[in-house]
Amino acid sequence: MPIDAASALAAAPRTDEIAWEPGDVQLYHLALGAGRPATDPGELRYVLESRLRVLPSFATVAGAGAPGVIRTLSLPGVDTDLARVLHAGQRLALHRPVPPRGTARTTTRVTAAYDKGTAALLVTRTDAADADGTLWTEEAEVYVRGEGNWGGERGPSARSAPPADGPDAVVDRPTREDQALLYRLTGDLNPLHADPEFAARAGFDRPVLHGLCTYGITLKAVVDTLLDGDPARVRGYGARFTGVVYPGETLRVRMWRAGGGVVRVTGEAVERGVRVLTGTVTGTDTVTRSAARSG
Template sequence: MPIDAAEALAAEPRTGEIAWTSKDVQLYHLGIGAGARPDKESPATDPDELRYTLESRLHVLPSFATVAGAGSPGVISGLSMPGVEVDLARVLHGGQKLEIHRPLPTEGTATATSRIAAVYDKGKAAVLVMRTEVADAGGPLWTNDAQIFVRGEGGWGGDRGPSARLEPPAGEPDRVVERPVREDQALLYRLSGDWNPLHADPEFAKVAGFERPILHGLCTYGMTLKAVVDTLLGGDVTRVRSYGTRFAGVVYPGETLRIRMWRRDDGVRVAVSAVEREDAPVLADTIVEHT
């Protein structure tokens, strides 16, 4: 079996130094659409956008943690861990959970410790949970869990794991916004460190079962968090405490995201769909916890 669950779980954690600058933060923000708000007449110079793009006013959207250090350990790095040997074309990003311990600095150096925290047998697929804990001299910064879905690698009789499905939010959403995805969005976003050819190479995308390259799930993840922060949290990135989602479907560059938001006691519930494909689900079971 290409995935040896016992070996993967028993492997020693990998520890390494990561570093980032304000330029990396700005590049990430541009990769998730900052400076291109469709509901603003002059988006590139609007103060609400300059906090993401101008170094003298820079705030760090917490989802930057998923790429800090030029793509800190995540989906692709998890496939090189002991006990894991799979075909990249069978791999999809199943979900993401980010817990923020302190506001992210605009530049810094930190230690990232990564390990396979869980391996689940879903029958026709396996799910790996790649956990990365990041700390600097001041203490813990964030904990990042990437759920890696590997098609065709289940069925060995292992633990199925907990269900990530939540009851859909009831009632009409408090806010609904739409965010266009540029045709070159994936090409720009991948410069932050995710070089999976699925998002750029048409031939590779066809081998993986898609009609053309798809947008990174984490790009949709970042675009969605930015919409929530800008719309319901007054643009204050420091209010975010955690952010989790399940990737329910793909997004193609050039499409439009419809982002529905419900205020709840446990935070903001969110559902994201692709407008042009009859509101096909994109992100589900999504919660942004905040102060």
């Protein structure tokens, strides 16, 4: 069935109760590649419960709830073949640091539906709040091929070029061949990331790494390289997915300090020379000035 944009926009928000524990956070970090080397103090902060810090992008999987794409497809007015769906972008605003253990109520609704001609672009917003108030707000952009041409608003263009000057830091993050199989244990069971037959039906040579896994790996690289390894310094993070990473490829993350605590980032699949992510991390104003290039 085609997407009913009017029904999706008019639908009442969906509310869910979620809960998470330190083990969920540790699994998420391990699924991003944390813990290597296993004795590195900087890595142990992501995987050892006695010193656990939470990477803010954990919010995208907290409570093992459905991630942006799957959550969007469960909303009223959205009924389409999962093989035609791509995660186009993700934005996250942190109101407080994410605790290693917690409960929250999430409220999700479709906030925009754009007609791209050959596709629809849906934007969903999820607010998570606990007893002390709002914890985070996230927005997911979901691209649905073959669902355009209903005469709706085309929406803004989000294309942006990376800075013309050289990056302030470059790091390479190799991914594992089984990385998508591990990451899906955080709650994203989209068969695109595990089933070769489904991936072929979706137009890919083989299963691809979750966009939100690439998203988390990139944020961790910024935190470790430019934010003194302190995830609590992140205030916001937005990214667009411009390509895919295949498990086993190397993700090259380039970072530019843009002033005011803003870091511009790009991600590239090194083996194919394909840019897969562009984004912006907003942190504190005291970004470390001594990061060295590597990779």
